[in-house]
Amino acid sequence: MVHHGYWGGARWISLFSRLGHLPFAAGLSKPKFPGSPARNDQYYARMWRCLSALAGVWFVGSSAAAEVLSIAHRGNSLYAPENTVAAFTAAWGKSDLVESDVHVTHDGHLVIMHDATVNRTTDGTGAISALTLAQIKALDAGFWFSPDFIGERVPTFEEMVSSILPHATPLIEHKAGSAAAYVAELRRLNVVSNVVVQSFNWSFLAGVRALEPGIRLCALGSGTLTSAHLTDIINTGADTVAWAKGNVSPAEVALVHDRGLKLFVWTVDSGVEIGNFIEMGVDGIISNDPARVRQVQQGVNTNLLTDLNRELVAYWNLDDGLANPFATHVRDAVGTNHGTLIRTDAASHWFPSEVAKLGGCVKVEGTNAYINLPPTEALDINTNELTLSLWLWLPQLPSELTTSFGAILDSAADCYVLYLDRGNRELRFKVTDVAGHAARPGIAEVLLPTQEWVHVAATYSGNAEPGAGEAIIYLNGRPRDSHTGRDGSAPPSGLTGNVKPGQLASLGREGPTGGNYFTGFVDDVALWRRALTPGDVARIYAGGQAGRSLGELLQEPVPQVRLTAIELVAAGTQVAIRFQNSGPWTTFRLERAAHCQGPFTPVTDLTPVDLGDGMFQFLCPLAAEGMEYFRIAGN
Secondary structure (H helix, E strand, C coil): CEEEEEECCEEEEEECCCCCCCCCCCCCCCCCCCCCHHHHHHHHHHHHHHCCCCCCCEEECCCCCCCCEEEECCCCCCCCCCCCHHHHHHCCCCCCEEEEEEEECCCCCEEECCCCECCCCCCCCCEHHHCCHHHHHCCCCCCCCCHHHCCCCCCEHHHHHHHHCCCCEEEEEECCCCHHHHHHHHHHCCCHHHCEEEECCHHHHHHHHHHCCCCEEEEEECCCCCHHHHHHHHHHCCCEEEEEHHHCCHHHHHHHHHCCCEEEEECCCCHHHHHHHHHHCCCEEEECCHHHHHHHHHCCCCCCCCCCCCCEEEEECCCHHHCCCCCCEECCCCCCCCEEEEECCCCCCEECCCCCCCCCEEEEEHHHEEEECCCCCHHHCCCCEEEEEEEEECCCCHHHCCCCEEEEEEECCCCEEEEEECCCCEEEEEEEECCCCEECCEEEHHHCCCCCEEEEEEEEEEEEECCEEEEEEEECCEEEEEEECCCCCCCCCECCCCECCCCCEEECEECCCCCCECEEEEEEEEEECCCCCHHHHHHHHHHHHCCCCHHHHCCCCCCCEEEEEEEEECCCCEEEEEEEECCCCCCEEEEEECCCCCCCEECCCCCCEEEECCEEEEEEECCCCCCCEEEEEEC
């Protein structure tokens, strides 16, 4: 993959790949290094993690195969009752592994259910260990989920395996029962080498390995992940760690990979979180919505850079006060959606570049100043996609409001609004479609800095998934929350229609007559009739950080540089980075860092070799130890 971005005034290219999931460097053979295959694989894994995605960059291109394994949690359990044959078959074509949970009946049979009792997911009551197989088979395991699944039964171990293979690999979680019972059943079914067994009980895993070394093992856990934990896991014979998502950061990913193990995270359903874990370099994501893992992976939520001019509806640069500090006309720089500054005091409320983020800005101030935006056909959007982008300077956190809400760009009709929510302690985006379906993704106030400029963007796409749209909110170029389908829908559904019409909004007030206000600075507000890609949002943020307004970015060409090869050379002491220049760039500079967020420093005395036909190559020595991250600046 190639990632392009604007960073600090230059065009940055970040390089990313992963061993074993991506055709090596556009079809090149994997170079060989002296040493054992396991040692080589560890070195490759380290190398690919070094060429990692940067915050504020975006994809151009896509991988030919999935890089991170999609693992269906209790089957495709957002769309069928968990741990049933219906859920397992619903995961066909959507997952690489399918997870299930195993208990033991009173008469010694292995059956599939998460809880120790049948109470939650069947029409019966009682502990599984107190019921016979015949009694459990008489229960309805589908009615609670939907009338469509009335009559679904609790599967046996054999029914689970046969409904998953050969479409995916069973990931079998031990809840109860002996290692001998599991091994005997897997041998009877002749699937010893076709499954993975996982457990929170690591002694159980060691027992399985002692009886049958051919079974692959995965150690489950949560909490702080330490090197001592990994030593214990390795001693069980497990080659994979499955850890709670809240305890996994890039540091844990590196720790696990450096010990030669794979890392799965559980349980991840949000598209934003899925993307973040893919970016971290985990090996598998356990999700109730396995198709979403593949969609994010394969670029449905692509980071492709697009022309920012396309479907731009309105752009209020808020520079109107630079020429006249008492201006009331708020110009739409790309259309006719001109606003009006309403003042109830004698102050100007316009501020110059010394205060503004970009050019000039306005301070909306409760009842004293707000900007009314006109009701126009363009601002009604009239499609099922939308993007709102603006810079904000917040004087206080949502929880510090004296009122319930702080209306940033708001309307009483709530067609598409941005506001501070005191009760939920969030900066929220709400979008409503013509069917009345609404979603409210939010940025938690622990992430919100005050008294400094931040970039906030919000997107809506009614085409994100079959039958379910998606709303995303971004802070400083990074997605922070996403809601799929209308809020409260399970499984996710709805929010697919055109944006609700009738928008009559204000900047700093809940429409011209609403009672909720916001106090703070606002700059460079823009609206599109489409959902910008994550790359577009990151480009706007990075441009603003470099002092370039959206108006300037609209004049710039979309970068066109394509990575064609990443190759380890000279016994793994150097990396060759080959790329094709399809854009206007004439010079290039390679930079490196020990962390994906930098700081980056130029690789001195290194210039790319011109290979002809627009092809160039950097040949860079690698650090002896540790992770490395690279980016290329094109000028």
